[in-house]
Amino acid sequence: MKVAPSLLSCDFSQMGNEIVRIDQAGADMVHLDVMDGHFVPNLTIGPAIVKALRPYTKLPFDVHLMITDPLDYIDSFADAGADIITFHLEADSDLDRTIEKIRERGVKPGVVIKPATPAEAVFPYLDRVYMVLVMTVEPGFGGQSFMADMMPKVKAIREEISRRQLDVLIEVDGGVSAKNIDIVTEAGADVSVSGTGVFKADDTAAAIRYLQGFRAE
Ligand code: DX5
Ligand code: ZN
Secondary structure (H helix, E strand, C coil), rough: CCCEEEEHHHHHHHHHHHHHHHCCCCCEEEEEEEEEECCCEEEECCHHHHHHHHHCCCCCEEEEEECCCCCHHHHHHHHHHCEEEEEECCCCCCCHHHHHHHHHHCCEEEEECCCCCCCHHHHHCCCEEEEEEEEEECCCCCCCCCCCHHHHHHHHHHHHHHHHHCCCCEECCCCCCCHHHHHHHHCCCCCECCCCCHHHHCCHHHHHHHHCCCCCC
């Protein structure tokens, strides 16, 4: 299991140092939550902040766009140094064009589904995406409770990827912690986003290692 700590739960006055801290603690990528106050009822960071943070680590930047018009902002986030850009199927942009645009910019595309969106909604895009992100909370805020009833959705997407012999990662985002990582792994996810579970842990490195699947004897 790869672990992508969500900066949404970090100390916002120390974002650069927080990235260095999770890098040294063994994180696999950095998850950056972009919210526009429209697609979700919260505002976070934009491309200028992503760009300012880029020099702090060589870890991949996994940029999760929770915005209404993702297509309009692909260039800005690609220029800012995103390695992966995921956007919501529920957004207003032309989805095919958005995937194409992300690819044209040399960035890895991913599609995200909210809890109410069924697994089958991503099937038409599986041959063109690097990753599928399954939300296990309603997007908008960190620190919410994990929705275990999303696991059948993860399994259904995993099965479809295997059936078609595709190479697509599944990422799970929202409320993931030591308490539920085993069922996330069991369902077939490859990447776990964790904000509170990593940044509020007493021992960051131990929390990341546990989520990655390393267990003490
Ligand atoms: C929610 C965000 C998540 C969230 C994860 O809208 O997409 O990335 O910050 O944080 P925790 O792990 O605290 O739920
Ligand atoms: Zn996220």
